[in-house]
Every structure is written in C-alpha cells, then in structure tokens.
Amino acid sequence: MVLIWHGVDEIPTDFGPTAVTIGNFDGVHRGHQQVLATLKSTARHSGSRSVAVTFDPHPAQVHRPDTAPDLIMGIEDRLAAIAAHGVDAILVLHYTLAFAQQSAEEFVRGIFVDALRASHVVVGHDVRFGRGNSGDLATMEELGARFGFEVVVVEEFTEQASAAEARAGASLADGAAHSAQDLDDDAERRRCSSTWVREALDAGDVRTAAEILGRTHMMHGEVVHGAARGRALGFPTANLAHDSVGHIPADGIYAGWLVDQSGTRWPAAISVGSNPTFAGVARQVEAHVIDRPDEAPEAFDLYGQRVAVEFVDRLRGMVAYRGPEALVDQMKLDVDQARRVLAGVGSGA
Incomplete structure (x- = not known):
C-alpha cells in the first residue's frame, strides 16, 4: 500500500532513509515514468524507501491563474498514476505564494533533509526549485554534498515526433489505430513533456498523446x-x-x-x-x-x-x-x- 501524506506533519518521524524525487507529474507521462523507475531502482539498491514529492495546486495555477494551462489530469488521478508505479510514499505539498518564497536551501533542508531523511535525490537535468526557480541541478548537487545526500540524474526520455504530428486528428481511412511503430523512422525525437501532451490534445491528436503518456x-x-x-x-x-x-x-x-x-x-x-x-x-x-x-x-x-x-x-x-x-x-x-x-x-x- 502506497502511503500518501498531505504535508510534512503527516510523515512519521522514523520514516527513512529515503530516495526522493520531485515534480508536478501532470499526466505522469513516459518521461515521468522513467524518473519513477529510476527512483524505485535507486531505493532498492540503497536500502531506502522511495518517495515522490508533488504539489497541489499546480504552481502555474498559483503564479499565473489567468494563463495557467488546463491540467492533463486531476490530483486524484495523478496520485493514482504515481502510486501505480510502485513508490512507497507520495508527499503532496500545498503550494501557495508563501510556500514559494522559500529559498532553494530552505526547501531542500526542510523537505528532503529534515522531513524525509533523504539519502538520494533523483532529478532530471532541468530541475528547478526554490524562490523564483533559483535552484538548478548544480545547486542540488552542492546542497547534496553539504547535507549528505547523493544526486541521481535521469536522462531525458524522448519520443519520435512524427512529421504528421500536426495532423489534428486526421481520420483513419482503414479504421485501424496506429502504434508507436507507425511514426516515421527518420522523425525528429522530442523530449516527452506535459506541454507536448497538451499540444497533441488541443490538436485532437489523441494517438500522439497516448504515445507520450504510455496509455490512452x-x-x-x-x-x-x-x-x-x-x-x-x-x-x-x-x-x-x-x-x-x-x-x-x-x-x-x-x-x-x-x-x-x-x-x-x-x-x-x-x-x-x-x-x-x-x-x-x-x-x-x-x-x-x-x-x-x-x-x-x-x-x-x-x-x-x-x-x-x-x-x-x-x-x-x-x-x-x-x-x-x-x-x-x-x-x-x-x-x-x-x-x-x-x-x-x-x-x-
């Protein structure tokens, strides 16, 4: 059973050591799935427990509510999708403008070090955290050296971006669904992202969205x-x-x-x-x-x-x-x- 905490005060004081990752995880697409798989592997090999940290509401809805993108999935579906990938626990942090004022060091020390006793932190190359997104991968590695956790960097997960990506949901003449193998062999590869999923859905291209998500x-x-x-x-x-x-x-x-x-x-x-x-x-x-x-x-x-x-x-x-x-x-x-x-x-x- 996956533990779900809504705030650091719900974390048992004796929980840990942990392997931790952090993200919005909107859509829990194949890139997110690669991060979660690395998290599980890291926890298993280090003898720690795996924890995914996410936010509710989505930070964009707090910082720019008038222009924030529609979410791919609701919070309940997001938690269920993360849990389905076998993590030990999920920490949901309530995101507010006050919360966003923490410095990169304050955030890492309060969540990863004090609350979760992290031995490993799994992130992508583009990780950003702390006030004004001032923290990046170099910051995380410097804080890891100072506080005693190892930073594990996950390579970007890419998918082929077909030349027909903008097909806007063209109908299937033969009535057969296309698979990932139907994409052009020489198509440019693109980083899997929530933005790409939204672009595909806004074009009606639910097949491409499914290829990025790894499910319908x-x-x-x-x-x-x-x-x-x-x-x-x-x-x-x-x-x-x-x-x-x-x-x-x-x-x-x-x-x-x-x-x-x-x-x-x-x-x-x-x-x-x-x-x-x-x-x-x-x-x-x-x-x-x-x-x-x-x-x-x-x-x-x-x-x-x-x-x-x-x-x-x-x-x-x-x-x-x-x-x-x-x-x-x-x-x-x-x-x-x-x-x-x-x-x-x-x-x-």
Missing part, C-alpha cells in the same frame, strides 16, 4: 442529464458534468471507451463540442455506448455515476449539419467507424 488519455466525471437530443435521435449519450477533470481534447468525434463505476469498459463514440447543428454554445463531452444492452435499459442507467471516458482516436472534426436527418446519417457512419477502430485495439487500458 482519459477524463473523469459524473454523468448528468443533458438536452436528451441524442436519445431522441436514437443515439443516447452519457453527458459528463462541466466540472469533470482531465484535459478536454479538440472538438470532434472520437472512438474510445466509457468505463462505468463497476469497472466495465464499454466501446463508445464520443462527441466533444457545442452541438453546432442545434446552435449550442457550451462545450460538452458526451459518450454514446456502442451496442449497449437494450434488453435491460434500466440496468444501464449511468446517471449519477462517476465514469471515465478514454479517447482512442479522432474520427472527424465537429460539423454543423443542415438538420437532424443529415446528422443521424453521419452519426451512423461515426458509430460504424468507431466500432472498427476499437475492434482493432481491443479493450485493454
């Missing part, structure tokens, strides 16, 4: 009542509440999965957008479960459930049709294409 991108939220237009057209949808967590990809139609609160994964055609055919305004994420069990509709009532929606591939952009009949014809095509795409990738997470 998902959102979590409660299913709420909508305008019931989908049901009237023969395509009932599960509408996510507007306070759902997870980065919303570009408007369009996607093939993906809906995971209900029992853990059952249902194939789905997912709509993201403002329903332009009906002059909608607010963006909505709604999932139509393909081939749902109509023989017992009362057993498939998702209202009030907290579900996950996973995005496998973008089928097309959002289009305003001349009327409901044209929209229904297109929705039939979308469902058929989503069914083919999902049949090619299986139902694994």
Whole structure:
C-alpha cells in the first residue's frame, strides 16, 4: 500500500532513509515514468524507501491563474498514476505564494533533509526549485554534498515526433489505430513533456498523446442529464458534468471507451463540442455506448455515476449539419467507424 501524506506533519518521524524525487507529474507521462523507475531502482539498491514529492495546486495555477494551462489530469488521478508505479510514499505539498518564497536551501533542508531523511535525490537535468526557480541541478548537487545526500540524474526520455504530428486528428481511412511503430523512422525525437501532451490534445491528436503518456488519455466525471437530443435521435449519450477533470481534447468525434463505476469498459463514440447543428454554445463531452444492452435499459442507467471516458482516436472534426436527418446519417457512419477502430485495439487500458 502506497502511503500518501498531505504535508510534512503527516510523515512519521522514523520514516527513512529515503530516495526522493520531485515534480508536478501532470499526466505522469513516459518521461515521468522513467524518473519513477529510476527512483524505485535507486531505493532498492540503497536500502531506502522511495518517495515522490508533488504539489497541489499546480504552481502555474498559483503564479499565473489567468494563463495557467488546463491540467492533463486531476490530483486524484495523478496520485493514482504515481502510486501505480510502485513508490512507497507520495508527499503532496500545498503550494501557495508563501510556500514559494522559500529559498532553494530552505526547501531542500526542510523537505528532503529534515522531513524525509533523504539519502538520494533523483532529478532530471532541468530541475528547478526554490524562490523564483533559483535552484538548478548544480545547486542540488552542492546542497547534496553539504547535507549528505547523493544526486541521481535521469536522462531525458524522448519520443519520435512524427512529421504528421500536426495532423489534428486526421481520420483513419482503414479504421485501424496506429502504434508507436507507425511514426516515421527518420522523425525528429522530442523530449516527452506535459506541454507536448497538451499540444497533441488541443490538436485532437489523441494517438500522439497516448504515445507520450504510455496509455490512452482519459477524463473523469459524473454523468448528468443533458438536452436528451441524442436519445431522441436514437443515439443516447452519457453527458459528463462541466466540472469533470482531465484535459478536454479538440472538438470532434472520437472512438474510445466509457468505463462505468463497476469497472466495465464499454466501446463508445464520443462527441466533444457545442452541438453546432442545434446552435449550442457550451462545450460538452458526451459518450454514446456502442451496442449497449437494450434488453435491460434500466440496468444501464449511468446517471449519477462517476465514469471515465478514454479517447482512442479522432474520427472527424465537429460539423454543423443542415438538420437532424443529415446528422443521424453521419452519426451512423461515426458509430460504424468507431466500432472498427476499437475492434482493432481491443479493450485493454
């Protein structure tokens, strides 16, 4: 069981020695996963316990709330994703402007040395910490020599950036999902980052996002009542509440999965957008479960459930049709294409 502490006062006084890493870990992408794997290996070989230190809220939301990027995942999903990589403990630090005023030395001494009794600190080359991000790798190594911990530097994890990276979710003509091997052999390699994931999602390119994340991108939220237009057209949808967590990809139609609160994964055609055919305004994420069990509709009532929606591939952009009949014809095509795409990738997470 992974221990989760919300503040240094929750850390047992006899916990340690530890191997520690620090980061925002938004998305827990493949670069983060490499850091966590190095952390575990370092802890195992040094006879210490592995601890990942992260922040809530994200520092950008505190320093520049008006321009901070949308987070890839919420804090609960982030902690679950970190925990899934087998660390012994996670320390969540409440980030405030007052907290940010600590010098680099004050931060390291208070968290790594006094609270966690760190014997090793695992970081990337670009680590920054302390007031105004004044601390860097050289600072960490100098503090390590002074306070008695070893600094382990993780090499950057890169992924091939395809020449088609800006494809903005072009549809799959053959209905088969692409894999990492489909990227051009001579494509430029790019450092895996949360920024790159957001760029891909904002372009609707959920396949590239999945390659960086090492899994499909998902959102979590409660299913709420909508305008019931989908049901009237023969395509009932599960509408996510507007306070759902997870980065919303570009408007369009996607093939993906809906995971209900029992853990059952249902194939789905997912709509993201403002329903332009009906002059909608607010963006909505709604999932139509393909081939749902109509023989017992009362057993498939998702209202009030907290579900996950996973995005496998973008089928097309959002289009305003001349009327409901044209929209229904297109929705039939979308469902058929989503069914083919999902049949090619299986139902694994």
